[in-house]
Amino acid sequence: MTNEQPAGFWSYTRRDDQLDGGRITRLSERIANAFEIITGEPLEIFIDKKSIEWGDAWRARLDSALTGTTFLIPIVTPKFLQSQECRREVIKFAGHAASLGLEELLLPIHYVNVPQLAHEVENQPADEVVELIAKRQWVDWRELRLEDEDSPAYRQAVHKLATKLAEILENAPPATPVEIASPNQNEEDPPGFLEIMAEMEATLPAWQDTVQQFSAIIELIGTETQQATDEISLSDSRGGGFAGRMRVTEELTNRLTDPVRKVDELGTKYWAELSTIDPGVIGIIRQSSQSNLSTEDKESAREFFKVIQELAGVTRGTSAQLQSFSDNVGAAAQGSRQLRPQFRTIQAAVQKVIDGQAIIDEWSRMIGDMEEGEE
Known part of the structure; x- marks a missing residue:
């Protein structure tokens, strides 16, 4: 014990x-x-x-x-x-x-x-x-x-x-920090602190790009859904009844097939990338507070952490918007059995981005606490 x-x-x-x-x-x-x-x-x-x-x-x-x-x-x-x-x-x-x-x-x-x-x-x-x-x-x-x-x-x-x-x-074994493996790493020449952080820094723009693509697809889905809502209202005003509603719903289901597939792929990609490197980034934040790091390494760490803090600010706003969208989709899903599977997939993809925000926010918190301790 x-x-x-x-x-x-x-x-x-x-x-x-x-x-x-x-x-x-x-x-x-x-x-x-x-x-x-x-x-x-x-x-x-x-x-x-x-x-x-x-x-x-x-x-x-x-x-x-x-x-x-x-x-x-x-x-x-x-x-x-x-x-x-x-x-x-x-x-x-x-x-x-x-x-x-x-x-x-x-x-x-x-x-x-x-x-x-x-x-x-x-x-x-x-x-x-x-x-x-x-x-x-x-x-x-x-x-x-x-x-x-x-x-x-x-x-x-x-x-x-x-x-x-x-x-x-x-x-339980002693706590052992996990190192981030470099794609070009070999046993004779392992990457140093600078090389590891350079790889992490190069990855961040890719995440931002994924978020932007995700937001664009979500906006398209929202537009298509609103169009269908307007078409149902028009059909009702013309006496189309339930047959008219079913026709509009079927057309919407077909139009959403590709966007739903894409949003599912992007959500999975975003979560997989974040969760895979999460332990390593936490390790970098811990290592950066150690006194045995060189001045160069510490300066590189500060630049890297600045990028993370900026990323956290951008994605935090996106996550809040996605949460609202997910809630609306959940309510809409109750009205159509035909659309329900697609809306569930959309909700699951949105949740992956929201859950990914928990990872980024934790990095941001650790960085903030570390910087306060250095003052």
Whole structure:
């Protein structure tokens, strides 16, 4: 066991806890108690996400050596995946843990059935947060949550989970920063700090281009959808009835085929690029605060971080607009079974860009905190 006191950040939605009679928060207490009985050491559980302490502790531990003793325990339900805050927490923690080679410290609990996580549905747009969770050794609590909390089955399951937490901490390797692999790298001539940052800097304009393409396609989809709405109104005024509405909907479905395919491709590309290099960029930000860097490297880092901060400002505005668009698409999807699959694909693609913003915002936060510390 490590010398630092381990801590668990309980990521859940309050509404889920209310609907389940407070069982989610009680489960956190039972696990902490079982952990202390097993190990003799307390497990601090941070559960009140509205408190200043919760946010400060989250950021402080992620940015320090205590990352290696910090669990994120998402309580996965359909509502959890609908929560932008919960999604951001999983994405940010996954990047930090991966940057230190400690991915097992993300320990999801599958609390209420999520069909995508259980591989029970087909032909659904991919959800990158579900995929992040699926790659971990998540704990299945779907049936256990229906057990009496004092039943032998429930108590044994709590004991087993607490034991698993203790074993992960006991066997986890030392936190090891992950290096970014250069496409031209070979074992005899590994890239230096400058070469790595030059590659990252060259990648940023490509992301901006992807966002611009994405926004253009979304604008086209919005225009086509509004045109169809106007055509339906005109058809209704002429007495076209439901037959007229169906004709307009079918024409819109055909017109959206290519734009929807393109927006799906761009969303996937954007998320894949960001999530792949996220651990490495976090590593660069950490390394740049070290005193053993040369003056040249530190100056290059400042220029690189300036580009990231500018990018964060641009994409933040785009993400806010996309969130509004996604909400409108979701409402429109309820009116037509024919359009629903396309609108789901659009929403999933938009969500990838919104989720990608969580990664960029975390870089921006770390850079801001680092720069404040240098003043």
